[in-house]
Amino acid sequence: MKHSSEYFQQRRDRLRRVLKKNSLAGFLVTKPQNVTYLTGFSGEDTYLLLWQDGEALISDSRFTLQIAEECPGVDVMIRPSGVGMVKAAARAARRARLSRVGFEAAHLTVEVRESLGQESGNVEWVSTTRWVEELRIVKDSEEIGRIRKAAGQAMRAFAAIRASLRPDHEEKQIADLLEHQMRLLGARCAAFPTIVAVGPRAALPHAIPGRNRVEEHPILLIDWGADEGWYKSDLTRVLVTAKIGPKFERLYELVLQAQAAGIAAIRPGATAAEVDAAARKVIEDGGYGRAFGHGLGHGVGLEIHEAPSLSPKSKTVLKPGMVVTVEPGVYLPGWGGIRIEDDVVVTRSGREVLTSTPKSLDDIYISP
Ligand code: ZN
Numbered sequence: 001m002k003h004s005s006e007y008f009q010q011r012r013d014r015l016r017r018v019l020k021k022n023s024l025a026g027f028l029v030t031k032p033q034n035v036t037y038l039t040g041f042s043g044e045d046t047y048l049l050l051w052q053d054g055e056a057l058i059s060d061s062r063f064t065l066q067i068a069e070e071c072p073g074v075d076v077m078i079r080p081s082g083v084g085m086v087k088a089a090a091r092a093a094r095r096a097r098l099s100r101v102g103f104e105a106a107h108l109t110v111e112v113r114e115s116l117g118q119e120s121g122n123v124e125w126v127s128t129t130r131w132v133e134e135l136r137i138v139k140d141s142e143e144i145g146r147i148r149k150a151a152g153q154a155m156r157a158f159a160a161i162r163a164s165l166r167p168d169h170e171e172k173q174i175a176d177l178l179e180h181q182m183r184l185l186g187a188r189c190a191a192f193p194t195i196v197a198v199g200p201r202a203a204l205p206h207a208i209p210g211r212n213r214v215e216e217h218p219i220l221l222i223d224w225g226a227d228e229g230w231y232k233s234d235l236t237r238v239l240v241t242a243k244i245g246p247k248f249e250r251l252y253e254l255v256l257q258a259q260a261a262g263i264a265a266i267r268p269g270a271t272a273a274e275v276d277a278a279a280r281k282v283i284e285d286g287g288y289g290r291a292f293g294h295g296l297g298h299g300v301g302l303e304i305h306e307a308p309s310l311s312p313k314s315k316t317v318l319k320p321g322m323v324v325t326v327e328p329g330v331y332l333p334g335w336g337g338i339r340i341e342d343d344v345v346v347t348r349s350g351r352e353v354l355t356s357t358p359k360s361l362d363d364i365y366i367s368p
């Protein structure tokens with residue numbers, strides 16, 4: 001990720017203010033997406049140790065050039081081979097004379113935590129949860145631009161695959177074609193392993209694409225997304241490839257109405273639970289509440305699932321710049337599943353839906 005050094009510097013300074021508020025001298029960032037967010041570095045096996053008047057991006061010689069390219073203005077500590085990551089991080093903390101240093105409890109193994117304690121003398125390691133994730137929850141216009149681009153790549157790839165779908169296509173084949181198409185359209189890669197499910201397989205919210213062919217059942221569910229410059233999109237559509245009974249149409253309309261209600265409830269000031277409830281009520285009133293077993297949606301950004309989650313228990317208050325999926329679903333074991341998913345950014349006046357792949361009942365009938 002190429003950027004001016006100030007762009008990431010500002011993010012690190014925001015984290016420094018959080019440290020100050022919490023009386024921490026330093027902070028060790030171990031989660032790769034958080035390192036990326038704070039420095040622009042997109043490789044792996046690299047920690048960021050941050051304190052009020054300094055920082056050290058701790059990496060190894062494989063990444064020297066990449067860091068120079070991606071992270072101008074960041075202080076780097078390339079650990080010699082033979083000095084492990086934990087030892088290097090502990091050394092950096094001692095060298096900066098840090099007393100209390102926060103670590104990411106959700107992203108540090110017990111083993112690493114214990115050796116940090118053994119290696120770092122008087123440093124007190126303090127458990128923290130999701131501080132950087134909280135900073136990431138509101139996206140800036142650059143980030144929204146990337147998600148928008150990822151959405152465009154996913155939508156165009158889907159349109160191409162839909163147009164060339166054949167009755168003998170297998171689930172995995174469709175997933176592979178879709179992912180290839182997204183790359184051809186400029187995506188770095190797929191945002192996550194594409195889900196393609198024929199018929200009853202669609203009842204599994206996270207079905208793994210297999211050998212089932214399109215012609216075996218009228219329902220085809222596809223859940224896919226693109227990764228553009230590390231930012232992701234996430235959509236789901238159901239296609240109908242042969243004659244199908246009225247039950248499907250009734251259920252499809254129900255899920256579509258639930259999604260519309262959820263999207264309409266998105267605005268600054270609404271809680272995530274309220275948005276979930278708006279959609280859930282439609283499905284409950286339709287008599288299928290128990291067939292909708294997951295939350296309404298999730299944040300999307302550097303990770304495919306991130307804060308805020310739209311779920312019955314989430315107290316997050318929506319703010320402009322948050323990007324969430326809205327994906328109600330109804331799953332009936334042995335019969336199949338219907339899920340419709342779009343990506344929505346919270347704006348100052350309400351919301352903007354970033355994805356526009358057709359989804360009305362008329363649009364989803366196709367004859368491969
Ligand atoms: Zn999805």
Ligand code: ZN
Nearest residue numbers: 234325327341
């Ligand atoms: Zn999703």
